[in-house]
Every structure is written in structure tokens, then in C-alpha cells.
Amino acid sequence: MPGYNRHRLFNYIIFIAIVFFFYSENTVHPDIGRILAISLGFYIGTEFVTPDLDTNSTAYKRWGNLKILMLPYKWTFKHRQSSHNILYGAFVRILYISIIILAFYYIIFKSLSTGLDISPVYPIIFIFGIILANALHVLLDNIF
Numbered sequence: 755m756p757g758y759n760r761h762r763l764f765n766y767i768i769f770i771a772i773v774f775f776f777y778s779e780n781t782v783h784p785d786i787g788r789i790l791a792i793s794l795g796f797y798i799g800t801e802f803v804t805p806d807l808d809t810n811s812t813a814y815k816r817w818g819n820l821k822i823l824m825l826p827y828k829w830t831f832k833h834r835q836s837s838h839n840i841l842y843g844a845f846v847r848i849l850y851i852s853i854i855i856l857a858f859y860y861i862i863f864k865s866l867s868t869g870l871d872i873s874p875v876y877p878i879i880f881i882f883g884i885i886l887a888n889a890l891h892v893l894l895d896n897i898f
């Protein structure tokens with residue numbers, strides 16, 4: 755089973771290879787906002803919101819004091835089972851963390867209105883970055 759750093763190295767090498775591929779093929783010309791959105795999503799999907807939140811992993815420990823928020827997730831999902839499904843696992847993690855973020859937002863601001871005026875494209879690209887990072891994690895787990 756690959757360790758945390760092996761997952762990180764694999765993910766970043768593949769991400770850089772994908773970026774160079776699209777850049778060299780000159781097929782897509784994303785604006786800087788979209789590049790930042792997918793890079794941030796990929797970073798978070800590689801470092802924090804990983805399939806290994808289902809166990810006492812380094813990714814789980816990286817949450818620091820906030821790891822207590824991940825306990826229900828860890829208790830619910832057995833290691834390397836449904837949490838390691840290439841699509842379902844990522845969607846459940848994103849949904850789980852979104853509910854926590856929205857709950858904190860609501861507690862603080864007493865409203866769910868963001869007041870932000872950003873295109874919905876950026877959050878979609880950000881989420882795609884998390885899904886891509888999670889998919890590479892599962893892929894590497896299945897190779898080793």
C-alpha cells in the first residue's frame with residue numbers, strides 16, 4: 755500500500771504531466787482563474803481531502819485539531835472500501851466537508867448567502883481538481 759508521500763509524489767507528477775501535455779498540444783487556453791481553481795482543488799484533494807481520511811493516515815492527522823470533524827467520516831467508512839471508489843468516494847467526501855463548511859458558515863453568519871459574485875465555473879473546476887486528485891489516489895492504491 756503506497757504511503758502518503760508516495761501518493762503526493764504520484765499525484766503531482768501526473769498533474770504536471772497533464773498540464774504540460776495540454777500546454778504543449780496548445781489545445782486549451784484556460785484563464786488564470788481556472789488554472790488556480792483546478793490547482794487549488796487538486797492540492798486540497800491531494801493533501802487533505804483524500805480517500806485515506808477513512809483511517810488514521812497522515813492526511814487525517816494533517817487536519818490538526820480539526821480532525822475531530824473527520825471522526826464521523828472515519829467511523830462510517832471502512833478503510834479502502836467505498837471511500838476508495840473512484841467517483842462515489844470523492845463525491846461523499848466533498849458532500850461531507852461541504853455540509854461542515856456550510857454549517858460553520860451558517861453558525862457564524864446566520865445565513866447561507868455568500869454575497870460573493872463569482873462564476874459557478876470556478877467551484878465546478880475546483881471540485882473537479884479534488885475528484886482528479888482522489889481518482890489518482892485510488893488508481894495508485896489499485897496498482898500497489
Ligand SMILES: [Zn+2]
Nearest residue numbers: 805806891895
Ligand atoms: Zn488509499
